[in-house]
Amino acid sequence: MTAAGTTPAPPTSAAAARSSARVPFHRLLDVELRKTVDTRASAALLAGVAGTAALVVGALAVWGREDELGLAYLAGSVAYPLQLVVPMVAALAVTGEWTQRGALTTFALVPRRGRVVGAKAAAGLLVAVATSLFSFALSALGTAVGSATRGIDPVWDLSLDAAARLTLLLVVATAVGFAFAVVIRASAPTLVAYLLFMLILPPLSSMLAAVFDGYAAVAPWVDLSTTMSVLSGPSVAGEQWAQLGVATLVWVALPLVLGMRRLLRVEIR
């Protein structure tokens, strides 16, 4: 530190004029996107996402079954691991404010907390969509290189429709992680809850469905982690869309509403 003898800027009347405009949303979004890469931890997480995608695509392109190799197969295969890691980016954006206590500054600068959370949601959405597009590019590269080295014809079989559904799948998963974060507001418990949702809920749900006939009928409407996997299948029927919508209400909309009511009022300390 230097011995600072400088005088502070005196308050100016210009402040009154400048301050009449509220912080526009695009600036909040800009700041939230910046936060996803401005620490070693957050940059490492994003690098981990890219690395995971590259590893899965690379391994399947080189060692995967020749008769399966193709754009749709690679893109579909990388979708699941991405569902495990990408939502963590969005979740940590929320929980990090509490775990690292930056909330004290963040919400002093922007007291309308809903706008900050909205910017975080938008940033999470952008990250999910960008990651999905990135995974398609990687899958295309894997298809081209894998086919060439193995001397087979490349299969470009990913329809626009299927690509959109894979992107939606990642967005829904991200929304679940985000909603959990809004409810729990602490990093480790949120990540555990999300992994339970992705890894434990599906087998638990199918076990219950096998035992209780009543549950078997409602399972597709409430077990989002199983229901959303239809998005990576060849097609989605009308009723499946309805099930997806209802299950998303249960796992995303409901916790978001309850969590936000609390988050908007809770004392920041």
Add this chain to the structure above:
Amino acid sequence: MIQIAALTKRYGDFIAVDDVSFTAEPGRVTGFLGPNGAGKSTTLRTVVGLAEPTTGRATVLGRRYADLPNPGLEVGVLLDASAQHGGRTGRETLVLAQRTLGLPRTRVDEVLELVGLTRPEARRRVRDYSLGMRQRLGIATALLGDPAVLVLDEPANGLDPAGIRWMRDLLRSFADGGGTVLLSSHLLAEIEMIADDIVMIGNGRVVASGSKATLLSGATTLARADDADALGAALRAAGHDATPTGDGAVATDAGLAAAGRVAFAAGLPLTELRAADGSLEEMFLALTAGTQRDGATAQPTTGAAA
């Protein structure tokens, strides 16, 4: 200007802040003094909208803080210097605030210089900062938007004596430029050194408030009249220091006889006139002792008691 009116904050049955009222005036440094657990941080959190008051209200520049469109341009806030993301560099911490506020990038370098953090220090991660450096970084964040009001919770914690003097000079020139400063401390010496006005709080209640000159003179007189404002004005017009205590009385450095004559000359019937007993320091010690012994409550008896 910061106005706090009948502010109460309860946590369940526990009353952390009990009917607190005071005003921090522009051009002055208001020191919010009280032992640990007195309710200072809770009050300040309420002022900047991070906590909801149970009853009462606080306004900054005439508005609720949360209603300010871009509060960082009007109010500089530092509530806890250790509440900063450890993984970010000092500079990045400031850049995030600068971008939120919509300020030019050059402003970051300006405030870094203002608080005496060097460029190499600004490139280090906040987790490697000493508490004193974090205080400077927090003050830099508060000053970023060139605000008219500063709200600082224990900003001198972790500063060395030279750092405390630096902060005093910084806040002095900020106030001299017309700014309002409200800062808290649990150390009487710190407040004595920095503040113009003092609000002393214990167990959630304001126990004394007034100008430093009045409160520290020790030999104060307490005078009460139906129109306390007029009494205060009359005393000041007669060349005495006079401070409303917030409950309809006035603490003054005028002697008993002098105060009585001033009131008589002004045609103000006194309803109470007595010597105030006990200095600010004794009151503060009593408060501190009270919070250290379980269940014992400090009973402020001085004339400036509210």
